Every structure is written in C-alpha cells, then in structure tokens.
Amino acid sequence: xxxxKQLTTAHGAPIGDNQNSLTAGRRGPLLMQDYQLLEKMATxxxxxxxxRVVHAKGSGAYGTFTVTNDITRYxxxxxxxxxxxxxxxxxxxxxxxxxxxxxDAERDVRGFAVKFYTDEGNWDMVxxxxxxxxxxxxxxxxxxxxxxxxxPKTNMxxxxxxxxxxxxxxxxxxxxxxxxSDRGLPQGYRFVNGxxxxxxxxxxxxxxxxxxxxxxxxxxxxxxxTNAQAADIVGADRESSQRDLFEAIEKGDYPKWRVCxxxxxxxxxxxxxxxxxxxxxxxxxxxxxxxxxxxxxLNRNPENYFxxxxxxxxxxxxxxxxxxxxxxxxxxxxIMSYADAHRYRIGVNYAALPANKPQCPVHTYHRDGKxxxxxxxxxxxxxEPNSMGGPAEDQRYNEPPxxxxxxxxxxxxxxxxxxYTQPGNLFRLMSAGQKAxxxxxxxxxxxxxxxxxKARQLAHFYRADPAYGRGVAELVxxxxxxxxxxxxxxxxxLFHKTCEENYQSLTTGxxxxxxxx
Ligand code: NDP
Numbered sequence: 001x002x003x004x005k006q007l008t009t010a011h012g013a014p015i016g017d018n019q020n021s022l023t024a025g026r027r028g029p030l031l032m033q034d035y036q037l038l039e040k041m042a043t044x045x046x047x048x049x050x051x052r053v054v055h056a057k058g059s060g061a062y063g064t065f066t067v068t069n070d071i072t073r074y075x076x077x078x079x080x081x082x083x084x085x086x087x088x089x090x091x092x093x094x095x096x097x098x099x100x101x102x103x104d105a106e107r108d109v110r111g112f113a114v115k116f117y118t119d120e121g122n123w124d125m126v127x128x129x130x131x132x133x134x135x136x137x138x139x140x141x142x143x144x145x146x147x148x149x150x151x152p153k154t155n156m157x158x159x160x161x162x163x164x165x166x167x168x169x170x171x172x173x174x175x176x177x178x179x180x181s182d183r184g185l186p187q188g189y190r191f192v193n194g195x196x197x198x199x200x201x202x203x204x205x206x207x208x209x210x211x212x213x214x215x216x217x218x219x220x221x222x223x224x225x226t227n228a229q230a231a232d233i234v235g236a237d238r239e240s241s242q243r244d245l246f247e248a249i250e251k252g253d254y255p256k257w258r259v260c261x262x263x264x265x266x267x268x269x270x271x272x273x274x275x276x277x278x279x280x281x282x283x284x285x286x287x288x289x290x291x292x293x294x295x296x297x298l299n300r301n302p303e304n305y306f307x308x309x310x311x312x313x314x315x316x317x318x319x320x321x322x323x324x325x326x327x328x329x330x331x332x333x334x335i336m337s338y339a340d341a342h343r344y345r346i347g348v349n350y351a352a353l354p355a356n357k358p359q360c361p362v363h364t365y366h367r368d369g370k371x372x373x374x375x376x377x378x379x380x381x382x383x384e385p386n387s388m389g390g391p392a393e394d395q396r397y398n399e400p401p402x403x404x405x406x407x408x409x410x411x412x413x414x415x416x417x418x419x420y421t422q423p424g425n426l427f428r429l430m431s432a433g434q435k436a437x438x439x440x441x442x443x444x445x446x447x448x449x450x451x452x453x454k455a456r457q458l459a460h461f462y463r464a465d466p467a468y469g470r471g472v473a474e475l476v477x478x479x480x481x482x483x484x485x486x487x488x489x490x491x492x493x494l495f496h497k498t499c500e501e502n503y504q505s506l507t508t509g510x511x512x513x514x515x516x517x
Contacts (some may be wrong), residue, residue, distance in 0.1 A: 009039055023026060049310065050345050051100045054145055055111040058094035059104075060309040061240040061249055063115055063298035065089050065259065071293050074263055075202035076208050077322030078119040080293065090115045090355060091298055092312055093189035093241070097148040097157070104241035105224060105230040107185045107441070109175075112194030112216065113314035114296070117359040124318035125214055126338065129192035130179070132422075133279045134172040137413045138333030144169075144385055163449045167457035168495060170419040171280045177423045180441045182224045182434050188244035190255040191223035198316070198334075199276050199326040202263070207400040211264040211276055212285060215290055216257040226437065227444055229348075246301055254299040262288035277328040312355040313342040322395050327404070349370045363391035400440055414491070424464040435471060443475035452503035454478055459486035459494055 015036055024035035030037070052058075069086045079087050094111035097101060110129040115122055135144050145176035147161040165174045178184065186192045194216030202210045225233065227360075233240050238457060248255060262283050269276045276283065302308030302376040316331060342350045348369040350356055367382050431437065446454055454476055462469025462483050469487065473480050484495055486512045496502060 009036060009301050010043070027364070033087075047321065052094075052345065054096050055094035055113075056100045057098050057102045057104070058092050058111065058309060059245050059300060060090060060092035060312060061245060061298040062088065062090050062297060062300040062302070062308075063254075065294055065296045067294045069292050069294070069312065071202075071291070072204070072263070074204055074212075074261075075322040076205045077123070077202075077320055079116055079123060079320070080322070087119075088117045088359065090294070090308070090312060090513045092309055092314065093192075093245070097145075098463050101238075103238040104188075104491060105185065105225060105233040105237075107179065107227070107230070107445075109179060109184075110186060110189065110192050112192065114194070115312070115314055115318070115356075119360055120320045121360060122318045122356070122358045123320045123323055124314045124316060125194075125196055126314045126316045126334070127194050127196045127198075127214065127216075129186065129194060130175060131195040131197055131213075131215075131282045132174045132178070133197055133330060134175045135169060135332060136165070136171050136280045136417075137435065138330050138337075141330070141333070142448075144172075147297040150512050159445060159447065160449050162452065163446060163453050163457055165264055167453055167460065167498075170460050170491065171414065171417065173419055173460050174423045174426070175255060177438070177468075181426075181430065181438050182226075182444065183222060184441065185225045185227065186241075187223040187225055188241045190220045190245060190248060191218055193217050193222070194257065197279060197322075198328045198331040199264075200319075200331075201266075201324045201326055202261075203322055203324060203399060209266040209324075209400060209402075211266065211269055213262045213288075215260040215262070216296065218289075219256040219258060221296075245298075249298060249301045254297050256298075257296045258292055259294045259296050260290035260292050262290060264288055275417075277326050278417070279330045280419065284425075307353075308355050311346055311350070313338075313346060313350045313353070315339045324399055327402075331517055336502050349373065365390070383498050422462070424468070427465045427468045435467075438468075440469040441463060441471050446472075446476050451478065452498045452500070455482060455486055455503070456498040458483040458493060459489070461485040480493050 007018055018036075021037045022031045023029065046152065065079070065087045067080055067083050070083055072082075079085070080416050092111065092113045094113075095104065095106060095108045096111060097108055098106060107383055111127075112129050113124065114127045115124050135141060144165060147158070147165040149483065150156060151158040151161065166176050183192075194214075196214035199211050199213055202212050204210075245255070262285075264272065264276060272287075274281050274283070302408070315335075316325075317335040317339055319325065325335065346353070349372050351358075351362075352374050365382055365384050367376060381390040384392075427435065446457075450454060456480060458469050458473050458476075458478055461472050464511060466484070469483050470480055473483050486497065489497065
C-alpha cells in the first residue's frame with residue numbers, strides 16, 4: 001500500500017481531525033474558530049460554476065488529429081502542414097436544451113466542439129451534429145433558445161412555444177426536419193457526424209482565400225433510437241451517451257471521424273445560386289464534393305471531468321493563421337458571444353486553465369483579473385510599444401483584405417430566400433421508413449399544440465413537399481385541404497390568418513381579413 005499523504009487545509013496546514021467538528025461541550029454548539037470546518041463548507045458552497053446557458057450537459061475526451069491528405073494549396077495552417085502530422089485535440093459533445101442533469105437520450109441537436117492545440121495557437125471548431133441551424137440572424141438566437149428552455153410560468157418545456165416560433169420562422173424548417181428525423185435522437189456521441197455548419201475560410205501561403213465547410217463523418221456509423229426506445233433508455237440510464245463514450249475509450253475502442261472539407265473559390269460566392277453564408281443552407285455535395293483532410297481519433301478520457309470538460313471553453317473566435325472567418329452573420333455574432341460567456345462563467349483568465357491552455361508559447365500584455373493563477377507574467381513589461389524587448393507583432397500574420405460592399409442597414413433576412421427546397425430535398429432522400437418515423441416524431445412533438453399553430457407549420461411542410469405535409473396532417477388529424485390553402489398564402493397572410501384572434505378554418509369559408517385590417 002502506498003504511504004498516505006498528510007491531509008491539509010487549502011493553505012497547507014496539517015489537519016488533525018477530519019471527522020469531528022469543534023464544539024463547546026459534547027453536545028455543541030459549534031465554535032466559530034473551527035476554520036477547518038468553515039473552509040470545508042465555504043468551498044463546498046462554491047463548487048459549481050454557472051452552467052452553460054445552452055449545451056449545459058456534455059461529455060468529452062482528448063484525442064489526436066492526423067493529416068491524411070495534402071491541402072497546403074488551400075491553407076497554410078500549421079495543423080495541415082504535412083501528411084502524417086499529428087495534433088492533440090479535445091472534443092466536447094453536448095445536448096443543447098437540457099440542464100446539466102438532463103438525460104442524454106433526448107431528441108435534440110448534439111454539440112460537436114473540437115479544440116485543436118496547434119503549433120500556432122488553439123483552433124476551435126465549434127459545431128453541431130447538423131449541417132444547418134434554426135435561425136440565420138443572430139438577433140433571433142435568444143428568442144429561439146427561450147422556446148427550447150422552460151416556460152416562465154409552468155417551469156416546464158413548452159411544445160406550443162417551440163412550434164409557434166418555428167412556424168413563424170420558416171428558415172427553421174430545414175433544421176426542424178433534421179431534428180425530427182431519425183438522426184434527431186442518436187444512440188450516443190460516437191454515432192454522430194460533426195459539421196462546422198458555418199462557412200469558414202482557408203487562406204494559403206499566396207494569400208488566396210477559399211470559403212470552406214468542415215464535415216466530420218463518424219467511422220462508427222450513424223446509429224439512432226426511436227422515441228419509444230429512448231424512453232426505455234432514459235428510464236434505465238440518464239447518462240447513456242456519457243457511459244457509451246467513456247467505456248469505449250476505457251477499453252481501447254477508440255472512436256474515429258473522417259475529417260473532410262467542402263471548398264469554394266472566393267469569387268464563386270458572388271455568383272453561386274445559394275448564399276454560401278446562410279446558416280440554414282448546405283452546399284450540395286454535387287456542387288462541392290467532400291475532400292478528406294484527416295482522421296480524428298479520441299483516445300484519452302479526462303482524468304477529472306470538472307477540470308477537463310466543465311472548464312473547457314470553446315469559441316469560434318479561436319482561429320489560427322490559414323483558417324479564418326466568413327461573413328456568416330451567425331458566426332460573426334458567435335465570435336463575440338462565446339468568449340463573453342466564458343468570461344462570465346469561469347472568469348477572465350479562463351484561457352490559462354489547463355484544458356484551454358495552448359501548447360505553443362503565449363505572449364500577451366493582458367494582466368491581472370480575478371483568479372490570476374499563473375505567474376501573471378512576473379516582472380515583464382506590460383505595455384506596448386516598449387523598448388524593453390517585449391513581444392512584438394509580425395505583419396506576415398495579417399490576412400489579405402476582405403472585400404465588402406453595400407449600405408449599412410437592417411436587411412430582411414427572409415427576402416428572396418428559399419426556405420423550402422433544401423428541407424424538401426432532405427425529405428425526398430429519406431426511405432419510406434424514415435419518412436414514417438419523421439411524421440410520427442413530429443406528431444408526438446406537436447401533442448397539445450393549438451390547431452392554429454399546427455396549421456401554420458403544416459403549410460411549411462406542404463410547401464417543402466406535399467407528401468411531407470400530408471404525412472404529418474394525417475397523424476395530427478388536421479384538414480389536408482386547409483393545409484394546401486394555407487400553403488398558397490404569402491407568409492404575411494399565413495401569419496395573419498393563424499394569429500390568435502384571426503384563426504378560423506379556411507374550410508368554413510370565412511373571408512380572410514387583410515393583414516393589418
Ligand atoms: P447528397 O445525397 O449528396 O447528401 C445527402 C446527405 O444527407 C448525406 O450527407 C447524408 O448523410 C445526409 N442524410 C441522410 N439522412 C439524413 C437525415 N435524416 N438527417 C440529416 N442528414 C441526412 O445530397 P445533397 O448534398 O444535395 O443534400 C441533400 C440534402 O441532404 C440537403 O438538403 C440536406 O438536407 C441534407 N444534407 C446535406 C449535406 C451537405 O453538406 N450537402 C450534409 C448533411 C445533410 P450520410 O452520408 O451520412 O448518410
């Protein structure tokens with residue numbers, strides 16, 4: 001048996017008794033001077049950091065990214081510099097809506113956030129297991145998340161809020177279709193693909209820019225549960241995804257993903273028929289095929305969940321030379337909001353925590369702040385410019401200029417946007433079994449939702465594909481003719497007709513009042 005270490009206070013003083021508190025007499029009361037008890041209780045009170053507002057429940061592991069294909073003509077990033085090059089990484093999976101104690105086997109999008117500890121700084125690819133998202137303008141993000149969280153009055157999740165918001169936001173249809181499909185309820189994190197969803201950019205050594213999307217294809221295969229199977233799983237095990245991932249890695253069955261990119265030359269963005277910076281759209285593989293760049297393997301469980309996963313902080317703003325942003329409005333907003341959330345949740349010095357600390361040297365003029373737990377750069381010069389030999393910029397790391405044009409304004413993000421073709425394409429590629437499951441999942445998720453909201457959403461399904469609308473309408477017992485008539489209306493008329501005070505079945509023949517009437 002190894003010799004046991006002396007138990008101490010947080011300040012290193014040896015502790016003589018960790019069983020009995022200090023009391024005046026055998027029966028108490030406690031003495032105020034029992035600082036060991038006070039320190040223990042006060043530290044316990046502060047054990048939790050605020051949970052993430054979204055993606056609170058997560059699992060993660062360390063691993064390795066290995067380059068398998070030469071893409072140096074597209075990106076000068078050190079991480080891709082040669083075939084066979086390996087880079088350490090940390091991957092955190094999550095569910096989105098549930099709190100930290102939520103069950104894993106729930107219908108939800110899965111977060112897929114990777115930190116690559118590259119030679120030129122940390123590169124974070126903070127994606128999901130879906131290639132698109134519910135909204136395309138960040139102004140709507142907080143509203144959307146409120147519909148996924150608890151109702152302010154009932155403190156329960158509200159299907160009415162979800163379908164009300166989605167049906168008033170047709171750009172969500174693509175993601176709603178994925179969420180309600182078989183893939184919306186994965187068997188575990190090993191069985192999901194990851195997508196950057198956003199468009200990013202590559203920059204090569206000649207300063208040429210390419211627009212790109214990242215795809216991480218699971219090599220374990222896609223595996224999913226039905227709602228009924230998941231209900232049994234949750235009843236038996238709320239940590240099913242955590243357990244599956246942890247145990248696979250413990251026994252050496254390391255999960256792997258094939259890392260691929262789609263690449264679009266910079267100029268093509270101006271003429272391509274889809275806005276390549278719209279987060280609700282994919283780039284069809286037929287137009288931009290997947291190009292493999294490497295293999296990612298997870299092969300080390302965290303030694304301490306809190307230190308390695310709860311304190312891990314991923315942010316799309318972490319880019320490195322050769323990999324950069326795009327004009328995607330959602331990405332632009334996330335560049336601010338992730339780092340901002342980390343500063344609030346785990347403090348301004350979060351980048352120095354072991355899970356977030358780059359493996360390359362870090363030289364900044366940032367100083368002080370709460371919980372500055374490293375050496376705070378000692379006596380080194382803390383201003384710039386200086387003539388003391390402090391760290392200096394290098395213009396070789398500047399990006400080529402990005403052309404932007406247009407008037408600054410609040411542009412209607414729905415104008416001229418086709419929100420129906422891509423969800424329809426997805427529906428049409430599903431097998432009959434997958435379609436049946438999609439209809440059933442939607443019908444179950446719509447239980448208790450008012451008819452006028454169901455009718456509004458059915459119009460969107462019908463527009464994507466009449467068979468999609470009909471399949472759901474039959475299960476939720478809504479009128480198919482009414483759905484087809486609503487699908488013919490302009491969005492303004494559809495919203496107007498289905499608002500609380502105006503909704504009457506079109507089949508009653510009541511005239512449709514004009515919007516604003
Ligand atoms: P493709 O036939 O080339 O690709 C279809 C893609 O759909 C495949 O990647 C497949 O993944 C994926 N898929 C199959 N079932 C589902 C599901 N239930 N939920 C989500 N994805 C699924 O066609 P296109 O590239 O033209 O895309 C057609 C539609 O496929 C798109 O509108 C989009 O909805 C969806 N899709 C497209 C992606 C893209 O980047 N182009 C990525 C993912 C989905 P797998 O290969 O693993 O079976």
